[in-house]
Amino acid sequence: MGLFDFFKKKEKPEETKRNDVILAMPMFNNGEIVDFEKVTAYLKSNWNTAISDINEDGRAITFSIQGETAAIATMPVQIPFDDIKGTAQYAYNWTSAEKDLENHNSHAFVTIVSSNNSEVERFKILTKILSSIIATSNCLGIYQGSQSLLIPRKQYLSSAEELKSNQIPVDLWIYIGLRKGKDGNSAYTYGLTAFGKLEMEIINSKLALEELHSFLNNICAYVIESDVTFRSGETLGYTAEQKIRISKSSGQFVEGQTLKLEM
Template sequence: MGLFDRFKSKNKIEKTPEKSNLILSMPMFNSDENYALDKLIHDLESYWDLKISDISGDDSVATFNINDETVAVAIMPVPIPQSDLEGIFQYNYLWKDASEELKAMTNHAIVTVLSSETDFVERFKIVTKLNASILRTTTNSMGIYQGSQTLLIPKNVYLDFADLLHQDILPIQLWLYIGIINQETTSSAYTYGLKEFGNSEIEIINSTKIGSELYDFIHLIIDYIIGSDVVLKHGETIGFSAEQKIKITKSKAVYLEGDSLKLDV
């Protein structure tokens, strides 16, 4: 199984969380200047080496195909409501000054990768490249908001992580949120957005490891299960070697709604 060895229990029957088939994100801007469709298409073709076809629309609303996936881009002439963002500001370690900087937002775009049967990871790569091209070809872009993953990511950070795709590295930081809670003697961690990839969210509760160690550990877990299209289940174990067997237990979530898979780390 590559980096991880998994040892299954007898209880193999478990409903897999359904994958959302629509991918949505919102680039944000601080002036009324819009992206230029011709520059966007050129960047997608030249920087990312993507095949673009069936272009329809203009600088305000457009649809086209990227590697045969249908995408849509539309400018909304209003900022994203602050009420939609307020709950994210305090947890947003990738953009610490977002609450102040986003007061200058004047409008935003809606970027959508429409439903298809293509592998979900490949479609997330497309929306990442599309977002990055919008950011790179506009001087007034501020960053990206992804509500389904509670992510606010500033422009430069987004572009840096998106470039990992040139090295065939998954930009996990752009696809889901990893929360870290540091207590006096223990730390906890959780994911938000893993359900989009057909997995239950993961939590590590009251570990003796420090927060940064938990972040690195859970990042490796996520990279493995998304990159290898693996679904973790209650009663299994996961580890870095045949000797390490970290127990997986499904129960009521501590930091999330519903249930989560707990890793005994």
């Protein structure tokens, strides 16, 4: 019996509310702006995605894509650098982010508005649009403040390709925090609430940080893809013998209630 045989699926998660708008911000140097024609052409050629109802007006464009309304607006200014610095200090995937982005002088807002599609489908659409912007420009990377993510262009393009093999690009949607402490290693998620789930934390584990990251990455992929909701008092494990206890309590590294995985 495998790991996910121990998960219980619920029809409707009860912990968090749906986000009406999903937002991400590509960043540029040299006052670069998004070339809307190139982006829509790339969406059609690379992602085989139909675009309709295009409405372009100077520095902004809206269009319909897979049942969603998407908007891209270019801004000839820097994202407030205090926001970037606050996120960069935890961006272990982009250790030079603060230096690389200190002189960026333009960015874009990319938004997906609410529809009847699932959150997973909406994030897939966002990823396709962002990767199309990166591939057709000198975009430095992506800032997603709601998920506490800074993602450099090379990583984004590489991970976005996972969609083509029906995999979940967890690193583009969820931040997995890692902390060392005197009593053990800890890890936590930041971004699961966008999918209607509680964040997860592992506190003071004897496992290595790499193991904790891999474990949470796999758990997040499954939770997102299969719409699994954990409940306090349940257990999970890789084998029938392994039972990792799940409990709910106030978060240690993130606000609100979180699910603690005792391992």
